[in-house]
Every structure is written in structure tokens, then in C-alpha cells.
Amino acid sequence: MRRTMLYLPGNNPNMLTRGYLFGADGLVLDLEDSVSVNEKDSARILVREILKRGAFGECEVTVRINGLDTAFWRDDVAAIVPHGVHGVRVPKVESVGTIKALDEELSSVESAASLPAGVTKIFCLLETALGVWRAYDIASASPRVTAIIPGGEDLTADLRTNRSASGVELEWTRRMLIVAARAAGVDALDTVYPRITDDEGLRREAEFIKQLGYDGKSVIHPNQIPIVHEVFTPSEAEIEKARKIVSAAKDATRRGLGAISVDGRMVDLPVVRRAEFTLARAGITDNEQRGQEK
Amino acid sequence: MTLNTVQRDIPSHIDGYGNTAEKLYSGAFERMPEGFGRGGRIRAVTPNDRAKLLSGVSEAISASGLKSGMTISFHHHLRNGDYIVNQVIEACASSGIRDLTIFPTALFGIHKDIIPHIKRGVIRRIMGSVNGPIGALVSEGGMEIPVVLRSHGGRARAVMSGDVHIDVAFIAAPVADIGGNISGRIGKSACGSIGYAFTDALHADCVVALTDNLQHYPIAPVSIPGTCVDFVAQVGSIGDPAGIVSGTTRVTRDPLRLLIAKYASKLIETSQYFRDGINFQTGAGGIPLAVTAFMKEAMKNRHIRGGFGLGGITGYFVDMLKEGLLKKLMDVQSFDEEAVKSIASDPRHIEISADWYANPWNCGAAVNWLDVVILGATELDTDFNANVNTEADGSLLHGIGGHQDTAAGAKLTIIAQPLMRGRIPCLVDKVHTVTTPGEVVDALVTEYGITINPNRPDLIDACKEAKGGDELPLVPVDELRARAREMSGAMEPVWQDERIVGIVEWRDGTIIDVIRQIRSAR
Amino acid sequence: MTIRDNARTAQAGTLESMDCLVTVTESTGERQIEISGAAVSRFAGAMTKKVNQVLDELEGKTEAKSVVVSVQDNGALDIVLGARVEAAYLRLVGGGAS
Numbered sequence: 001m002r003r004t005m006l007y008l009p010g011n012n013p014n015m016l017t018r019g020y021l022f023g024a025d026g027l028v029l030d031l032e033d034s035v036s037v038n039e040k041d042s043a044r045i046l047v048r049e050i051l052k053r054g055a056f057g058e059c060e061v062t063v064r065i066n067g068l069d070t071a072f073w074r075d076d077v078a079a080i081v082p083h084g085v086h087g088v089r090v091p092k093v094e095s096v097g098t099i100k101a102l103d104e105e106l107s108s109v110e111s112a113a114s115l116p117a118g119v120t121k122i123f124c125l126l127e128t129a130l131g132v133w134r135a136y137d138i139a140s141a142s143p144r145v146t147a148i149i150p151g152g153e154d155l156t157a158d159l160r161t162n163r164s165a166s167g168v169e170l171e172w173t174r175r176m177l178i179v180a181a182r183a184a185g186v187d188a189l190d191t192v193y194p195r196i197t198d199d200e201g202l203r204r205e206a207e208f209i210k211q212l213g214y215d216g217k218s219v220i221h222p223n224q225i226p227i228v229h230e231v232f233t234p235s236e237a238e239i240e241k242a243r244k245i246v247s248a249a250k251d252a253t254r255r256g257l258g259a260i261s262v263d264g265r266m267v268d269l270p271v272v273r274r275a276e277f278t279l280a281r282a283g284i285t286d287n288e289q290r291g292q293e294k
Numbered sequence: 295m296t297l298n299t300v301q302r303d304i305p306s307h308i309d310g311y312g313n314t315a316e317k318l319y320s321g322a323f324e325r326m327p328e329g330f331g332r333g334g335r336i337r338a339v340t341p342n343d344r345a346k347l348l349s350g351v352s353e354a355i356s357a358s359g360l361k362s363g364m365t366i367s368f369h370h371h372l373r374n375g376d377y378i379v380n381q382v383i384e385a386c387a388s389s390g391i392r393d394l395t396i397f398p399t400a401l402f403g404i405h406k407d408i409i410p411h412i413k414r415g416v417i418r419r420i421m422g423s424v425n426g427p428i429g430a431l432v433s434e435g436g437m438e439i440p441v442v443l444r445s446h447g448g449r450a451r452a453v454m455s456g457d458v459h460i461d462v463a464f465i466a467a468p469v470a471d472i473g474g475n476i477s478g479r480i481g482k483s484a485c486g487s488i489g490y491a492f493t494d495a496l497h498a499d500c501v502v503a504l505t506d507n508l509q510h511y512p513i514a515p516v517s518i519p520g521t522c523v524d525f526v527a528q529v530g531s532i533g534d535p536a537g538i539v540s541g542t543t544r545v546t547r548d549p550l551r552l553l554i555a556k557y558a559s560k561l562i563e564t565s566q567y568f569r570d571g572i573n574f575q576t577g578a579g580g581i582p583l584a585v586t587a588f589m590k591e592a593m594k595n596r597h598i599r600g601g602f603g604l605g606g607i608t609g610y611f612v613d614m615l616k617e618g619l620l621k622k623l624m625d626v627q628s629f630d631e632e633a634v635k636s637i638a639s640d641p642r643h644i645e646i647s648a649d650w651y652a653n654p655w656n657c658g659a660a661v662n663w664l665d666v667v668i669l670g671a672t673e674l675d676t677d678f679n680a681n682v683n684t685e686a687d688g689s690l691l692h693g694i695g696g697h698q699d700t701a702a703g704a705k706l707t708i709i710a711q712p713l714m715r716g717r718i719p720c721l722v723d724k725v726h727t728v729t730t731p732g733e734v735v736d737a738l739v740t741e742y743g744i745t746i747n748p749n750r751p752d753l754i755d756a757c758k759e760a761k762g763g764d765e766l767p768l769v770p771v772d773e774l775r776a777r778a779r780e781m782s783g784a785m786e787p788v789w790q791d792e793r794i795v796g797i798v799e800w801r802d803g804t805i806i807d808v809i810r811q812i813r814s815a816r
Numbered sequence: 817m818t819i820r821d822n823a824r825t826a827q828a829g830t831l832e833s834m835d836c837l838v839t840v841t842e843s844t845g846e847r848q849i850e851i852s853g854a855a856v857s858r859f860a861g862a863m864t865k866k867v868n869q870v871l872d873e874l875e876g877k878t879e880a881k882s883v884v885v886s887v888q889d890n891g892a893l894d895i896v897l898g899a900r901v902e903a904a905y906l907r908l909v910g911g912g913a914s
Contacts, residue, residue: 014832041903046896050895717892783894786858786861
């Protein structure tokens with residue numbers, strides 16, 4: 001699950017050590033925007049040590065490295081990848097070539113560190129109009145790519161506008177990226193909501209992207225996590241319906257039936273998949289599901 | 295070597311305190327009173343000499359008959375805005391009075407002005423909480439006679455049972471009349487409740503009210519009646535309003551504190567005490583206030599209406615009273631402007647004395663009616679003993695307040711605070727100082743989870759049966775201790791001398807621990 | 817005096833909560849370590865050990881330089897202290913800050 005991925009400033013020991021306690025599904029240890037140019041070296045060392053210690057609870061751990069147009073990214077990859085991260089989040093991706101270059105670098109570092117090839121995933125930040133336009137190609141450029149994420153501030157600047165309360169300027173990008181992500185078979189994760197004290201605004205935006213089909217949202221403050229989770233957590237009625245569908249599907253498989261029916265209505269396979277996904281999101285495991293059936 | 299029942303080695307005699315054999319802590323409710331209470335000198339005022347008015351602090355000192363070697367008391371309702379303690383001590387020094395024992399309900403940073411008078415011998419002994427610079431002075435061996443620390447309830451008990459005799463009580467009064475009736479409710483220095491001053495007013499040989507707001511006889515309402523006040527002295531100002539009460543207290547947005555508060559609130563909601571009529575005390579710190587906010591939401595959602603809110607009262611409690619979520623407030627100390635306004639205008643907001651609040655030796659203090667209290671501590675150990683007095687370096691920096699009393703009284707006592715303060719863990723193998731014994735502490739709530747005292751299996755079961763494991767992450771105390779140790783590394787021992795500089799009394803007057811002089815350099 | 821008047825110096829870290837500010841200065845004498853902060857009373861030995869351990873490792877990898885290390889601590893865990901010492905030392909030997 002990637003309902004929430006919490007950014008942790010890479011030069012802040014307090015957040016880096018305790019950030020995982022706030023219950024986000026994932027963490028993004030940030031070496032890019034939250035670290036000034038003069039502190040890139042010390043943040044990289046600090047993040048490396050924090051990764052070595054490896055206390056992150058159940059969180060998926062990623063690092064936002066510096067862009068491939070900077071002098072820092074190779075050092076970033078060399079410092080962090082050997083210590084085991086689920087993935088790297090790479091900023092300002094505009095081309096398939098960027099992903100290929102990163103892919104090669106990751107492979108060589110993985111090999112030197114005796115890690116399985118391809119174990120480090122790539123999360124692509126599409127922060128320019130060109131990057132958004134090529135979203136599908138980028139998402140399909142390597143099997144390492146696991147998610148695409150629209151930019152926020154950088155993208156609106158590139159679009160020659162700015163971020164508004166309604167988010168109208170990002171609406172088309174968000175709609176386009178969900179299609180590209182699904183077509184390429186990767187996750188679509190939303191950008192951050194920058195107004196950290198506006199809980200209602202965050203809730204509206206989370207509801208909107210959830211309805212579009214997004215898998216989750218990046219967050220910049222721990223207080224944003226419960227709000228996004230609440231939006232992404234299925235209601236009791238949704239869970240009940242999903243349980244019925246999944247149980248009917250299993251029943252049909254057991255009896256060798258091709259068609260599945262719930263409450264007298266035929267159900268397609270994609271609907272079953274969605275129901276399974278709903279249960280996963282609600283944190284209901286297979287065992288619990290079986291328990292329910294008894 | 296004599297160990298008390300929390301395994302602290304207490305010498306049989308402590309210089310400046312006396313023999314300890316009959317006074318070793320032996321359990322939270324073991325020591326019971328015998329005999330009769332003590333009072334102050336009996337006085338009489340005839341119709342012809344009813345005038346009590348004096349023109350200032352020096353005249354008051356001289357009228358009170360204060361002499362070298364006596365004991366004087368103060369209340370701390372003016373907190374860090376108080377001018378009275380410094381003024382009285384200064385005037386005593388000017389009149390050549392020496393060797394005083396001061397017996398405040400608490401001291402604050404503003405009282406550092408008395409340090410030179412400690413050094414010159416004007417003040418010989420302190421019985422009461424010592425914070426900040428005065429605490430540091432005591433820790434480093436700056437006083438010959440050890441400080442005696444008592445809880446609010448323990449202090450009231452000590453006065454009423456005769457352990458401490460007050461020669462003169464100096465009471466800062468935000469409003470007073472010429473007959474000596476006083477109150478804290480109005481005036482430019484209004485502080486709301488003056489509950490900590492009640493016991494002193496009733497038991498001192500001489501009571502002096504100091505006011506910057508003199509009124510005709512009588513004022514209304516009255517907190518302490520003029521029948522027990524000998525003199526009323528007018529002063530320019532009793533305190534700085536900015537230091538007396540804080541503005542409206544807002545709930546923190548600090549995510550770590552909110553996380554801990556959320557766990558604590560969930561624990562309360564899961565306990566058997568979360569039902570109609572729940573009585574609780576939460577205090578004014580960042581975490582306790584956030585717990586109150588979460589509890590308030592839960593009470594609304596589950597249609598629960600509480601009984602009373604106790605202790606130091608904040609605007610947050612006042613809102614709950616107004617919204618019908620609490621029926622009464624029992625206020626021994628008003629923390630902010632909202633609380634001061636409320637106690638002055640709402641009869642459901644009751645002013646209570648320290649005796650009523652917390653004294654273990656009366657016919658039933660308010661703490662005995664508490665269901666839940668949220669407290670902090672600088673350290674807790676794996677036996678759940680709590681230390682609120684000394685810091686990691688062993689220095690005495692904080693008073694006991696109502697910690698012992700509410701922990702002993704409440705059915706559910708929760709210590710809620712971060713597991714780590716920087717590198718310093720709050721959960722250790724053995725606390726440096728035992729303030730409150732583990733037998734009256736039920737749970738520790740930290741950002742790394744909730745640990746419940748094994749002597750409360752009912753509470754552990756309630757949590758396990760409850761839904762929503764993420765919201766109630768239970769951790770055994772040894773596991774949480776191991777986690778803290780993994781982060782901090784092993785702690786080196788406190789660098790201290792044998793000499794005792796402080797005695798921590800349990801609320802019943804037994805010695806629960808002693809505090810030794812620290813060595814500043816290795 | 818082991819520190820010359822124009823000795824090169826470098827810093828890393830901050831005085832924020834759970835961090836520390838580490839200053840390393842080139843010296844001609846033996847390594848010296850000074851630590852201040854609230855945790856010193858209970859962790860001075862562990863902190864000194866960590867600083868020594870990091871410097872020993874780095875001196876094995878780079879051109880060894882004798883240094884005076886000053887740590888202003890605000891609650892750094894060992895891994896943070898180590899990271900700050902490493903960053904400050906590498907800045908010094910890398911010739912960055914002066």
C-alpha cells in the first residue's frame with residue numbers, strides 16, 4: 001500500500017529517526033529540495049547512517065536523490081543503495097534516457113554490493129510539461145519503474161501558472177498521469193498538499209485524486225497522514241460488499257463455475273479484483289477473510 | 295544500610311532533618327495518622343482594634359513579630375509573575391532578620407533574587423519545591439540544611455499534622471478588604487483560585503495579606519475570610535500580570551506530542567473508566583492538553599458526559615464545562631485567562647484548597663474521586679517508579695506538585711511523554727530519584743507505544759480485546775526499555791557525592807528517596 | 817598551542833534537537849575531543865568513543881590529519897554524532913571549508 005509517503009528532510013536527524021512512527025505507508029528520505037547545496041555531503045552521510053540502522057517499522061523506504069542533471073546523484077546512489085532501500089525517487093524525469101542511465105547506475109551499484117539485480121525500484125517525479133507529456137514512455141522505460149508522480153511547485157511554474165487552492169492547474173496532469181500509470185502497469189502517486197494547516201483542503205484534494213484512481217499521495221507533515229488514510233480507507237459498506245464479491249468468486253472457483261453472481265447480479269473479473277483491492281486497503285488479510293467465511 | 299520498600303537506601307540520621315527510622319516509606323497507603331491536628335496561635339480582635347491596615351512590607355514584617363530563625367510561608371498562585379517572595383525576603387534582610395526557613399508552595403525562576411540572601415544566611419532552609427537556578431544551587435551543595443520536597447497534598451498534611459509549624463504566612467492577594475477578607479478573582483493581578491494559600495491561612499500563627507487592590511469591607515465573593523488574617527499590607531504591585539496567567543492555551547500541532555496524546559486518549563477510551571461521570575485531571579502541558587482535546591472528541595462521538603475536571607484548570611476545561619461535557623471544575627490553581635474569568639463568574643467552577651485537593655490525611659480529598667490522570671516525568675523505570683524531581687545529570691530541578699497525590703488517588707494513572715529527550719531515555723533501569731512509586735502508576739505512553747504495569751492485567755486485557763491494534767500499540771516494559779537503550783547506549787552513573795541535599799517525602803510524610811549533591815566536573 | 821592561528825577548520829551539523837554541531841580543526845599535536853551538552857553527564861564516554869572510532873576509520877581511508885574536535889551536542893544519537901564527525905572531517909581534508 002502506498003496511501004501515504006512521508007517526506008523526511010535529509011539533514012534533519014529528529015525527523016529521520018522518528019519519522020516512521022507516524023504510521024505512513026512509506027517514507028521518502030529527501031536529499032533533494034529540502035537540503036541546501038552546501039549540505040548535500042552531510043545529508044548524504046546522515047541518510048546513509050540512518051539506512052544502515054534500518055529502524056523503519058513497516059514503512060516502505062525510499063530516498064529522493066538529486067536529479068540526473070546535477071553533480072550529486074551518482075554519489076547519492078553509491079551511498080544509499082548498498083544499504084537496502086525499496087526504491088529511489090528521482091526528480092525532474094523528462095526522458096526515457098534518464099531512466100536508462102539511472103537503471104544502469106543502479107545495476108552496477110547493486111552488483112558491487114551483491115544485491116539481487118533490479119531490487120531497487122524507481123519512483124519517477126514528472127515535474128515538467130515534457131516529462132508529463134512522455135509519462136507512458138517513462139513509466140515503461142524500465143521494469144524498475146514502480147510509480148509515477150506529478151510535480152507540484154516546479155510543474156506549475158513550468159506550466160507558467162501557480163498552485164491555487166482549487167488545484168485546477170494540476171487537474172489535467174493528474175487525469176493524464178493516472179491513464180499513463182495504468183497503461184504502463186505502475187502506481188500513480190499524487191504530489192504533496194503544501195498548506196500543512198489546511199486539513200479540509202487536504203481532505204478535498206485527497207478525495208479528488210482517490211476518485212481519479214490514484215494509489216496514494218505524498219505528504220510533507222505527519223499530521224497529514226491520518227487525513228489521507230481516512231479518505232483511502234474503505235467504508236464499512238464498501239468492505240461488506242467487497243467481502244461478498246470475493247467470497248462469491250472463491251465459491252465459483254471452487255465449484256468450477258465460470259460466472260460469478262452476487263445478490264443475483266453477474267460480476268466481472270475486474271470487479272472481483274477491485275473488491276480484493278478494497279479489502280487489502282482496509283487491512284483485511286486472507287486469513288481474516290477465510291475466518292469470515294466460516 | 296536501610297532500604298525502604300522502593301529499595302532506596304535511607305541513612306538512619308540525616309543532618310538538618312533528623313532520625314529517619316520511623317519514617318521510611320513502606321507503601322502508598324501504609325502510614326496512618328494518630329492523635330489530633332495542630333493549629334496556629336489563637337488570636338482575638340476587639341471592636342476597638344479592628345484596623346488591620348499597614349502601609350507596606352517592612353511594617354508588616356515588624357507587626358507580625360517575625361524574628362530570626364522563624365518559618366514563613368508563601369503561595370505560588372502568581373507563578374513566574376510573583377513579586378512578593380523577593381520583596382519580603384529583601385525586607386527581612388534589611389531588618390537584620392536571619393536564619394529563616396522558607397516554606398513556599400513552589401518557587402519559580404523569578405525568585406532567583408533570593409539566592410544572595412541564601413548565601414548570606416538570611417535564608418537557612420527551604421521546605422518546598424526548588425526549580426531552575428535555586429535548584430541548581432541546592433544540587434551543587436549551596437545550602438547547609440537539606441531541602442524537603444513535598445507534594446501539594448503532603449504539604450497540607452505536614453501543616454495540619456504539625457510536621458511544619460508556620461510562624462508567619464505572607465499571602466499575596468489580588469483583592470483584599472480592610473478587614474482582611476481576600477480573593478484571587480479580581481484585580482489587575484487576578485490569578486483565579488488561591489487554593490494553595492488556604493491551609494497556611496488556617497494554621498499559621500500570624501497571617502499577613504499583601505495586596506495592590508484594597509477594597510471596602512467586605513468584598514464578595516471571599517476566598518479566605520478575614521477571621522484568620524491578622525494584617526493587610528498595601529504594596530505597589532504584587533506581581534506582573536504577564537507572568538501570572540498565560541493567554542489562551544492552544545493545542546499543540548507538534549506531531550510527536552499529538553501521536554503520544556492520541557495513544558493516551560485511546561487507552562483512556564478503551565478503559566472501563568470511559569463512561570458517563572468520568573472525573574479526570576490532565577494539566578496544562580502540551581501532551582496533556584492534546585489528550586484533553588482528543589478525549590473531548592471521543593466524548594462527543596460516544597455521547598459521554600463527564601463529572602468533574604480537577605487540578606490546574608485551563609480554558610480547555612472551561613470550554614468542556616460550557617459545552618456540558620463536564621459538570622463541575624474543581625480548581626486549586628487557574629492556569630490561564632479563561633480559567634480566571636470562569637472561576638469569577640460560574641458557580642459550577644469551584645475553588646478548592648490544597649487540603650481538599652490532595653491531602654491524604656483528611657476525610658477524603660478530591661483526588662480520591664479521580665478516574666484518570668495524565669502526568670509527565672523526567673524518568674520512569676521498569677518497576678514504573680517515576681522521577682519528577684531530578685534531571686539526567688542528577689540535579690534537582692523540579693517540585694513534586696500534585697504528582698504523588700493524583701497518581702495515588704486516580705484509578706488510572708498515565709505517564710505520557712516521549713521515550714527519548716534527545717539522547718536521554720525517559721525509561722531507565724532504575725530512576726535516579728523515586729518521586730512516585732510504581733505501585734500507583736498504571737501505564738507509560740510514548741511515541742513507541744503503550745506499556746502497562748503488569749499489576750493491571752485488567753487494563754492489558756481491555757486493550758487486547760479492543761479493535762484497532764494500530765491505535766493501541768502495546769509494548770512490554772522490558773521491550774520498550776531495550777528499545778530506548780538501543781538508541782541511547784548504556785548510561786554512565788550520575789556523578790555525585792554522599793552528602794544529602796534534598797529529601798523527597800511521600801505524601802504521608804515518609805521518606806521515599808533522598809537527593810545527593812552532584813559533582814559538576816569529572 | 818597545538819592549533820596554529822591560521823589553522824584550517826571545518827564544521828558539520830546543527831544545534832537543532834537530536835543533532836550536534838561538530839567543529840574539527842587541524843592541529844599539530846595529539847587528537848583532542850571536547851564535548852558539551854545535556855547528554856554529557858551520562859554519555860561522555862560513549863560519545864568520545866564514537867568520535868574516536870569514526871576518526872580512526874577515516875584516517876585509515878584518507879590522508880591522516882591530527883585534529884581537535886569540538887562537539888556541541890543537542891541530543892544526537894551515536895549514528896548522528898558519527899555522521900556529523902565524518903562530514904566535518906571530510907570537509908576538512910577535502911579542503912572545502914577553511
